[in-house]
Amino acid sequence: MKHITIDVLVIGGGPAGLAAALEAKKQGVQEVMIMERDVELGGILQQCIHDGFGLHRFGKRLSGCEYAERFIQQVKAHHIHVKLKTTVIDILKDKTVFAMNAEEGMLKLQCGTIILAMGCRERTRSQVFIWGTRPSGVLTAGTVQRYINIEGYLPGKKAVILGSGDIGLIMARRMTLEGISVEGVYEIMKSPGGLKRNISQCLIDYDIPMHLSTTVVHIHGNNKLEGVTVAAVDDKRQPIEGTRRYIPCDLLVLAVGLIPENELSAKMGIEIDPKTKGPVVDESFMTSVEGVFAAGNVVTVYDLVDDVSITGEIAGRGAAKYLQGKLNQDTHYQMIHSTNLINLVVPQRFRKNNLENHLTVYMRVREEMKKVYIHGTMNDRVCLHKKLNIVSPPEMVVSNIKKEDISDKGDITMAIERG
């Protein structure tokens, strides 16, 4: 077995991993390596050929591939080691990593620090409990995206989409442009899961109907998908009798949510937040295992790649400071709590003396609300007060709390107040 020693090992070459590796290198770390199981760097962005990426960071509407390419060029220029077609299969708490690839076989790495940037995975049919046979033609939206945009295949002629998240909406437009007839988008919730701009640009512009409070209840066909049955659902998301309708189709596209990819993290004993389904992280995006950091969709699913890159940079800086002995590792954390209108908050805890200018807090709300205030309090004192015209579950709320407004002791409670 080949043995490698490395200062910073980044697992995953998507936007989070690229940004993390670059930042660690820029902060003076000598040996940085990205390990990626795919044939190229860029992660999911390589199959996102539509535009809308990088508006915040570059002030331009780039495609996913263009956004990734800007980072890949910098990774090359900074002489960061890259191992492609290499899958990490195990991580031990002492930062020993086992990986494998076809050319070298098994690899054993001893790492100074590790940055987890494995992204997320899509929920499948079995996770949403749809009855019926198991024919071909039932695919997740990301798989359809990969087939069409990278492999050059059309996986069907008539499609039904289940779930109105952004990936499903974007694929509704993409499939229509490629000549697949999209019968409709079905969403079990009362409101859509995706961003308003995607509903407008991907469904309304192409006359694709969306059916809210409706779901797929049965899959038909033996070898190949022949059709699905849809039904309206009540407040408990149970099908309402008398509303069942059969739709002939040869492609069912599942866009039913993303889950942080944390098999490796959980196995090595990292504390996982049941709300985010990713590691509990601190102000430097360090996990509960000392010297192991996490960034991007592995932590929680972000809607903007710009935020993913920022978390990569925070983790990269944290990893560099850790190696240089500049990271305060006091385990007396100050916590960030949230009230019940906020579904999740990242980071979950922090140490004030590791902050540079501010603490960035990412939050997802439970329901759409107009004219609200994001309110942060600490020891009965206000540390953040910000007005927002609208907040909704698909859009991550991002707020910076100035370091000077944060007390040395006590926790922060984040709340949403209606204006």
Ligand SMILES: Cc1cc2nc3c(=O)[nH]c(=O)nc-3n(C[C@H](O)[C@H](O)[C@H](O)COP(=O)(O)OP(=O)(O)OC[C@H]3O[C@@H](n4cnc5c(N)ncnc54)[C@H](O)[C@@H]3O)c2cc1C
């Ligand atoms: C299917 C899908 C489609 C998406 N489409 C859009 C879109 O159209 N628009 C949009 O704004 N956002 C989209 N997103 C959101 C997008 O994921 C994020 O904006 C961003 O790409 C997340 O970056 P990341 O680096 O955290 O993860 P990713 O981009 O997912 O990168 C993670 C990388 O880690 C690698 N990896 C995982 N496990 C291992 C391992 N054990 N060993 C080695 N390598 C490993 C993976 O191969 C992958 O390259 C999509 C997400 C998914 C899952």
